[in-house]
Amino acid sequence: MNVIVISSSPNKNGLTAACAAAAAEGVRLAGGQVEEVWLNDLKVGMCQACNNGWGTCLSYHECQVEDDFQPLHARVLAADALVLVTPVYWGGMSESAKAFTDRLRRCEGTRSSDGIKGLAGKPVIAVAAAGGSGGGMITCLLTMEQWIYHVRARVWDLIPVNRWSREYKLVAIREAARAMVREGQT
16 A cells, blocks of 8 residues: 655754654554655745636546646555655644645545545545644544545544644554555455
8 A cells, every 4th residue: 555644844853753653663564565755845936726616626536736736646646555744733724725625625625426536435544743732633633534535535634733742643643544545455
C-alpha cells in the first residue's frame, strides 16, 4: 500500500511534525510505502474561484491555477491512502492545509460517473495537532471530516492531539497508520 503523509506546519520540529513522523513510521512498520510531504515547502495558493466560480475543476477535475498543486494532486490520486496532519490554528486547519484541501475539494468533490475513481473510497487519517492552548482540536477535526466526505474518501480515523496527550497519541497515530496499511493489504 502506498500512503502519502502530508504535514502542513512550517515547524519541522514541533508537534505536527512528530505526528506526521509517527504516521510514516506506522506505514513502514506494516510494510507499506510512504511519501512524506511538507506542504509549507510547496507553493500551493488558495482557490481563485476562476471564471464562473468553477474554472476547469468542475468539468476536468483539474485546477487551472499553475503552482505546486497539480503535481501534488496527481501524487495524492496515485496513493492508496492519505494521512493529513495539520496544526490547529484558531480552531481550524492551518492556512496551507486549508488552501490545499479547498482546491482538492473543488477538483475531486464533483466527480460522479466520469469513470475515474479519484479519492472515492480511499482511507484517510486526519490529525489535528493543537500546540499552544491545546484547544480547537475537535472543531478542526470536524472540518477535516467534512472535507473527507466531500471528496468521497473514507474516514479511517480522526485523531486529536495536544501537548499533554502527545506521548500516547503518537502511539495511536502510528498504530492507526499501521492498521490502515494492514487492512489495505488484505
